[in-house]
Amino acid sequence: MPTFPRTPRNRVSRLPDRARYDREAIYSIVDEALLCHVGFVDDGQPYVIPTLHARDGDAILLHGSVGSRLLRHLAAGNPASIAFTIVDGIVLARSVFHHSVNYRSAVVFGRGAPVEGEAERLRALERIAERLAPGRWSEARRPNPRELASTAVARVAIETASAKVRAGPPKDDDEDLALPVWAGVLPVELDFGEPLPDPALRAGVAAPGDLRDRFRRRGG
Amino acid sequence: MPTFPRTPRNRVSRLPDRARYDREAIYSIVDEALLCHVGFVDDGQPYVIPTLHARDGDAILLHGSVGSRLLRHLAAGNPASIAFTIVDGIVLARSVFHHSVNYRSAVVFGRGAPVEGEAERLRALERIAERLAPGRWSEARRPNPRELASTAVARVAIETASAKVRAGPPKDDDEDLALPVWAGVLPVELDFGEPLPDPALRAGVAAPGDLRDRFRRRGG
Numbered sequence: 067m068p069t070f071p072r073t074p075r076n077r078v079s080r081l082p083d084r085a086r087y088d089r090e091a092i093y094s095i096v097d098e099a100l101l102c103h104v105g106f107v108d109d110g111q112p113y114v115i116p117t118l119h120a121r122d123g124d125a126i127l128l129h130g131s132v133g134s135r136l137l138r139h140l141a142a143g144n145p146a147s148i149a150f151t152i153v154d155g156i157v158l159a160r161s162v163f164h165h166s167v168n169y170r171s172a173v174v175f176g177r178g179a180p181v182e183g184e185a186e187r188l189r190a191l192e193r194i195a196e197r198l199a200p201g202r203w204s205e206a207r208r209p210n211p212r213e214l215a216s217t218a219v220a221r222v223a224i225e226t227a228s229a230k231v232r233a234g235p236p237k238d239d240d241e242d243l244a245l246p247v248w249a250g251v252l253p254v255e256l257d258f259g260e261p262l263p264d265p266a267l268r269a270g271v272a273a274p275g276d277l278r279d280r281f282r283r284r285g286g
Numbered sequence: 287m288p289t290f291p292r293t294p295r296n297r298v299s300r301l302p303d304r305a306r307y308d309r310e311a312i313y314s315i316v317d318e319a320l321l322c323h324v325g326f327v328d329d330g331q332p333y334v335i336p337t338l339h340a341r342d343g344d345a346i347l348l349h350g351s352v353g354s355r356l357l358r359h360l361a362a363g364n365p366a367s368i369a370f371t372i373v374d375g376i377v378l379a380r381s382v383f384h385h386s387v388n389y390r391s392a393v394v395f396g397r398g399a400p401v402e403g404e405a406e407r408l409r410a411l412e413r414i415a416e417r418l419a420p421g422r423w424s425e426a427r428r429p430n431p432r433e434l435a436s437t438a439v440a441r442v443a444i445e446t447a448s449a450k451v452r453a454g455p456p457k458d459d460d461e462d463l464a465l466p467v468w469a470g471v472l473p474v475e476l477d478f479g480e481p482l483p484d485p486a487l488r489a490g491v492a493a494p495g496d497l498r499d500r501f502r503r504r505g506g
Binding site (some may be wrong): 199203205 | 300320325326331333334335350351365366367369376378381383393415425458462467468475476478481
């Protein structure tokens with residue numbers, strides 16, 4: 067099913083013309099965002115934690131220490147809300163009121179479950195590692211049994227989701243168009259700088275020539 | 287009191303050497319982050335919503351439509367958790383396990399309350415607008431009574447908070463240092479591009495010369 071039904075949980079109530087409910091739009095945001103923010107409830111108290119992620123079909127994969135409150139909470143099957151936010155520009159209008167941000171944001175809702183079994187866990191960690199740092203699963207030393215034992219992996223099966231997108235120039239009121247105030251959009255994107263070698267880097271080991279290019283598709 | 291006491295709610299349990307509890311460290315992250323993610327609970331379900339913010343002493347100011355679920359929820363005095371996350375670099379280690387992100391993240395906990403009274407509301411909106419787009423409160427047309435009536439403003443008084451910071455090169459295991467794998471940090475920052483004028487811009491209105499420079503201190 068390519069589109070999520072609109073329910074009270076995922077419906078975008080404000081500015082509904084910015085809403086998207088199709089998997090293609092939602093998952094392209096999930097896949098591009100550098101990180102996500104996971105919301106969960108513990109004893110009535112809301113928590114929000116930033117973390118790395120990967121998508122596996124209709125599920126979000128998350129990892130952390132086996133002692134992490136978030137991972138233990140997800141492994142216990144509790145509900146989570148996960149937000150993915152990419153900022154594309156600052157919208158400068160002639161009126162303060164119409165100032166805004168060009169953004170693509172997605173939110174998914176589901177329940178956590180542990181990822182178990184060495185092969186499944188390795189596969190999940192590969193997806194998360196490759197999303198953070200493409201190519202490194204092949205270049206770097208892979209997890210050993212001790213590292214695997216200290217890492218928890220959770221899967222949040224996506225029950226419903228939605229996205230909200232704003233793009234384009236400011237939308238001022240007609241009566242403001244003649245004001246002598248500059249209006250437009252200041253584009254925003256993530257910039258990846260020159261790689262800084264580890265001071266302890268072994269002599270003669272060069273950075274992969276395409277290192278920065280591998281990251282250029284990330285936003286957030 | 288410059289430092290927040292450590293309680294079960296704000297204590298950083300994983301990698302406690304990365305934790306900060308002093309207002310200076312926490313508020314510098316809050317003030318630099320381009321946006322925040324607000325977590326709240328409605329009928330047992332966690333929600334996370336990205337939004338703009340400003341700080342006013344020991345409180346976070348948020349705004350939105352009077353019809354917004356988030357703003358109505360905060361105005362009703364419900365608890366919220368607000369995360370502010372700035373990514374500074376991708377940490378590439380010799381082992382997949384030690385790959386990481388250099389980041390500064392803060393989370394604050396408190397309860398919402400409506401900001402009421404025209405002067406107070408205007409002052410809050412000025413802080414939010416000036417944080418998003420410095421200088422625009424003076425340059426652009428200020429909110430009129432109709433716009434003010436359609437905007438809800440909430441204040442979340444910070445009860446407790448913490449921050450978590452990672453900086454510096456990868457921390458590989460000693461036995462991996464001799465591996466012929468490049469290791470280091472790929473710096474990440476927000477880049478603000480050339481301003482794109484609104485196609486409907488009045489002829490002869492130039493962009494302020496310092497427009498991009500005003501945003502250079504933002505991260506997120």
